[in-house]
Amino acid sequence: MVQGSNMAECHPVGFQWVMAAKARGATLIHVDPRLTRTGALADLHVPLRAGTDIALLGGLINYVLCNGLEFREYVVAYTNAATIIGEQFRDTEDLDGLFSGWQDDKAGYATDSWQYEGTSVASSAGKRERGTRARHDGQGRSHERQATGRGHEHGSHGAALSDLSNIRRDETLRHPRCVFQLLKRHYSRYTPEMVARVCGIPVDVFLQLARMVTDNSTRDRTTAWAYAVGWTQHTVGVQYIRAASVLQLLLGNIGRPGGGILALRGHASIQGSTDIPTLYDLLPGYLPMPHPDAHGSLDEYVADDSADTGYWGNMRAYTVSLLKAYWGEAATADNDYCFDYLPRITGDHSTYQTVKAQLDGSCKGYFLNGENPAVGSANAKAQRLGMANLDWLVVRDFALIESATWWRDGPEVESGELRPETVGTEVFFLPAAAHTEKDGSFTNTQRMLQWHHAAVDPPGDARSDLWFWFHLGRRIRAKLAGSTAERDRPILDLTWDYPTSGEHAEPSAEAVLREINGRAADGTCLSSYQQLTDDGATACGCWIYCGAYADGVNQAARRKPHTEQNWVAPEWGWAWPANRRLLYNRASADPEGRPWSERKAYVWWDEGKGRWTGHDVPDFQPTKRPDHRPPPGARREDALSGIDPFIMQADGKGWLYVPAGLSDGPVPTHYEPQESPVPNLLYGQQHNPARQTSRRTVDPYQPSGDEPGSGVFPYALTTYRLTEHHTAGGMSRWLPYLSELQPEMFCEVSPELAREAGLEHLGWATVVTAREAIEARVLVTDRMVPVRVHDRIVHQVGVPYHWGGNGLTTGDSANELTHLSLDPNVHIQETKALSCDVRPGRRPRGADRIALVEEYRRRAGITAETGTAPRTAASPGGTA
Amino acid sequence: MGLRETFLPWPVLRQARAVAGLPGAGRGDRSGRGDSARSRVTDRLQPRTSTADRVVASVCPYCAVGCGQLVYVKDERVVQIEGDPASPVSRGRLCPKGAATKQLVTNPRRQTRVRYRRPYGTDWEDLDLDTAMDMIADRVLATRDATWTDEDSQGRRVRRTMGFAALGGATLDNEENYLIKKLGTALGAVQIENQARI
Numbered sequence A: 001m002v003q004g005s006n007m008a009e010c011h012p013v014g015f016q017w018v019m020a021a022k023a024r025g026a027t028l029i030h031v032d033p034r035l036t037r038t039g040a041l042a043d044l045h046v047p048l049r050a051g052t053d054i055a056l057l058g059g060l061i062n063y064v065l066c067n068g069l070e071f072r073e074y075v076v077a078y079t080n081a082a083t084i085i086g087e088q089f090r091d092t093e094d095l096d097g098l099f100s101g102w103q104d105d106k107a108g109y110a111t112d113s114w115q116y117e118g119t120s121v122a123s124s125a126g127k128r129e130r131g132t133r134a135r136h137d138g139q140g141r142s143h144e145r146q147a148t149g150r151g152h153e154h155g156s157h158g159a160a161l162s163d164l165s166n167i168r169r170d171e172t173l174r175h176p177r178c179v180f181q182l183l184k185r186h187y188s189r190y191t192p193e194m195v196a197r198v199c200g201i202p203v204d205v206f207l208q209l210a211r212m213v214t215d216n217s218t219r220d221r222t223t224a225w226a227y228a229v230g231w232t233q234h235t236v237g238v239q240y241i242r243a244a245s246v247l248q249l250l251l252g253n254i255g256r257p258g259g260g261i262l263a264l265r266g267h268a269s270i271q272g273s274t275d276i277p278t279l280y281d282l283l284p285g286y287l288p289m290p291h292p293d294a295h296g297s298l299d300e301y302v303a304d305d306s307a308d309t310g311y312w313g314n315m316r317a318y319t320v321s322l323l324k325a326y327w328g329e330a331a332t333a334d335n336d337y338c339f340d341y342l343p344r345i346t347g348d349h350s351t352y353q354t355v356k357a358q359l360d361g362s363c364k365g366y367f368l369n370g371e372n373p374a375v376g377s378a379n380a381k382a383q384r385l386g387m388a389n390l391d392w393l394v395v396r397d398f399a400l401i402e403s404a405t406w407w408r409d410g411p412e413v414e415s416g417e418l419r420p421e422t423v424g425t426e427v428f429f430l431p432a433a434a435h436t437e438k439d440g441s442f443t444n445t446q447r448m449l450q451w452h453h454a455a456v457d458p459p460g461d462a463r464s465d466l467w468f469w470f471h472l473g474r475r476i477r478a479k480l481a482g483s484t485a486e487r488d489r490p491i492l493d494l495t496w497d498y499p500t501s502g503e504h505a506e507p508s509a510e511a512v513l514r515e516i517n518g519r520a521a522d523g524t525c526l527s528s529y530q531q532l533t534d535d536g537a538t539a540c541g542c543w544i545y546c547g548a549y550a551d552g553v554n555q556a557a558r559r560k561p562h563t564e565q566n567w568v569a570p571e572w573g574w575a576w577p578a579n580r581r582l583l584y585n586r587a588s589a590d591p592e593g594r595p596w597s598e599r600k601a602y603v604w605w606d607e608g609k610g611r612w613t614g615h616d617v618p619d620f621q622p623t624k625r626p627d628h629r630p631p632p633g634a635r636r637e638d639a640l641s642g643i644d645p646f647i648m649q650a651d652g653k654g655w656l657y658v659p660a661g662l663s664d665g666p667v668p669t670h671y672e673p674q675e676s677p678v679p680n681l682l683y684g685q686q687h688n689p690a691r692q693t694s695r696r697t698v699d700p701y702q703p704s705g706d707e708p709g710s711g712v713f714p715y716a717l718t719t720y721r722l723t724e725h726h727t728a729g730g731m732s733r734w735l736p737y738l739s740e741l742q743p744e745m746f747c748e749v750s751p752e753l754a755r756e757a758g759l760e761h762l763g764w765a766t767v768v769t770a771r772e773a774i775e776a777r778v779l780v781t782d783r784m785v786p787v788r789v790h791d792r793i794v795h796q797v798g799v800p801y802h803w804g805g806n807g808l809t810t811g812d813s814a815n816e817l818t819h820l821s822l823d824p825n826v827h828i829q830e831t832k833a834l835s836c837d838v839r840p841g842r843r844p845r846g847a848d849r850i851a852l853v854e855e856y857r858r859r860a861g862i863t864a865e866t867g868t869a870p871r872t873a874a875s876p877g878g879t880a
Numbered sequence B: 001m002g003l004r005e006t007f008l009p010w011p012v013l014r015q016a017r018a019v020a021g022l023p024g025a026g027r028g029d030r031s032g033r034g035d036s037a038r039s040r041v042t043d044r045l046q047p048r049t050s051t052a053d054r055v056v057a058s059v060c061p062y063c064a065v066g067c068g069q070l071v072y073v074k075d076e077r078v079v080q081i082e083g084d085p086a087s088p089v090s091r092g093r094l095c096p097k098g099a100a101t102k103q104l105v106t107n108p109r110r111q112t113r114v115r116y117r118r119p120y121g122t123d124w125e126d127l128d129l130d131t132a133m134d135m136i137a138d139r140v141l142a143t144r145d146a147t148w149t150d151e152d153s154q155g156r157r158v159r160r161t162m163g164f165a166a167l168g169g170a171t172l173d174n175e176e177n178y179l180i181k182k183l184g185t186a187l188g189a190v191q192i193e194n195q196a197r198i
């Protein structure tokens, strides 16, 4: 199942394995608004209206539950289906699209009422809500957590639970408040007929799809779901993936070979830059950045965020080891291992907030490291105007990308909104070294680190980012030498002494990987995160990467040919954690530890040897027996039983229902996109009430559904990638081969829409939203299918987003059209489902372009308030 | 100059001989597109992969599939990049982007010199790398000083600067991301982000 991804075109070489599976008899289904090469190669292509995947997944969940098709033994043993939820909880069924806890004044949820029965308000976040710090009342805290993005804090591990033994379970799954029954009720309205009306998928096609998926999810067969940013770039994006998790857990498809939910990531090391994050809310290994309200000391931080049970119970060891890696000798037990050196986050400081801070003038300096936000980030104009308000900008890239040159040739210069003479931003362009010119590791989409070796020296002034950041730090430390200011201690005490070599004094990437891997007190490389201690004896830059340099060997550089090892290929590169290739693989065996079937054997209990064994590294304590039941009061991983495969969760179970950790509800629910041509047919609540909107003049929103003025933007719009270009184009639009293969920006429309809008194949079209108007060549193709939804036909427009004004192939950027309404959990923008108008011909130039967009805004009656109300006026839910 | 070196290598002759089944032509080359079509130039050609001084193991820098690459180097220049057949991920295959990687790294359109645009400037200027590094270090420290916050407006200890930000990392190495986060955190900068949020 490929959904929210065009795998054949965006991950072509990975797709070879899908084709290999198909050749061996696997069924391939593609759900996507467009028919692409993925759909063309599939057994079934299901077009749907962009932005309605939760309605479809909810329909599948309902189909499974109505027909008793869940994998009962797996569901009872390995998920929280049996867990009973507290009496206070109210579902969207009761509140017309809202959950209990909604607070109009906070525009967010208090999550207390979502908890398991029997656990005191359970999440780590919940501890704060109980008022362990007296600064705010419980409700204020919960909202604040949403505003800070701290819903994300449990991203890798789920919330902590106190008193596992108090959790009430009904393993018959009949209790009216058990998760299983709650799901049944929540999804009861996601009928095949409703799926047809919301998504535009005919009932017979839906039923065919549902049968294909459920027939293939058994002891003997597993179904995998692959997705990409077609799922994440929505105001309800996290819940898209959650919906797939619910379905896959019900079908027993998680932790088993051939199953899973596979995130197909689009950059060479985007997984690595999440694990070892260049992200505001995380420290390496998914440790949360501290917050001043609850994290005054290391003890408070650990008490607040670690779980008593599950592997996350070792958070103190992971944190202390990180602080030792950062501050070495200076970090001691007496000074809390320099915990106070960490800056605190107090809100959402994500990249789109940074843009707003630039527009406001509070953020004055900006580094761009191989990113091109003037093309690649939503609302490109806001990006450029933000940069025009900086004191200084450093761009590190291969070519003079649009984010480096907007001050002299950007769209605002053309329109007269900016003139170089009035832009005060000082711009440094520093050429970057290519991967062939530096050592280092990428982490691919399977969590696998692979080392690339420097082949040649970089040309001219080009340098690696390792070089840039190391030498920038060295210079800063030299300039601050002798400072007695308290604020400078973290810099001066920092361990920053990597060995260098060569004419440019290139720092050693292997030395950095060794620091990431971690070392024992005697300096030897650690081999497993289980060796980490919380007494300062170990140092480790990223606990989940511990073992990447085991035995003093660069494990990421291993390249044993696939022909010389088993099909799991454990000796090629190194996968975190502990070189496991399939997470939670204890679930590939039944509760007794036997493979669910011979065909799907992966990891199993070997009674003779008294340990887990199999084709992969078992993701479980190796000698914990399947029949092991923990004594009361056991802690950390020892609190989990022999049938708790989800070892990072506090209860060891896969969460069908999320009692804490999400900002917008414990169960995935369909809401319409920020901008939609149709009303929400499932609930009175139109949008995700907890979504973030920017409320800025540079980022106006359009009316939705049946609101007056929505007809001005009648078509659904979705953005996407092409095989021959790479994201914002910095690595493709300057290459003759790739530019020749995809030479021009275009938009894809159906013949029906072309007729309706007067568009000609290969002619020009102008696509308009409330933000901007762009032009594109018209590609009329029956691969774009109008969908019948609700009481109307919805036409869809597809636009690739790679183009900008520089390079060998140039064109308008799709991100001129997009807006800054965000998912509330992870603050990702909604660029996969918008609405727009399309008209024939090229766009107007200069000031006329602005006038055209203004005219659209006027006709649609757009004001600063349009589209920003969290709760839909007609919805009574908020009064609960 | 003997006959053999003059006329016989002519492709048309060789083809005619092959079609006629005469000796001296490429055996079994009835279509004339095999041996008959060879010239001395073709005979002297050697694949760049066989004449390279060394082969360096690498990974495709575009998407997260992580296809294996082999980088062929001659005279300290990249002369070819191919898929690595040993990789269990890709078994030697590359997609159009991966296959264009040599052009990415040897592209004459790559900018290899520092460019500098002063405030209100209308054009780029030259600047040497060392000076640029020093100026950037000064900018970071000045902005940090001007925007340093020990306590926020609610009196909470935050010890940070919101004065500068960084975006990028998904195209970089783990080791590079590690240094960016480490230095940024020590400087008190929290707005450190990358494509993973986008």
Ligand code: SF4
Residues within 6 Å of the ligand: A010, A011, A012, A013, A014, B060, B061, B062, B063, B064, B065, B066, B067, B090, B093, B094, B095, B096, B097, B098, B099
């Ligand atoms: S060759 Fe293509 S599929 Fe493979 S990593 Fe590169 S971009 Fe991805």
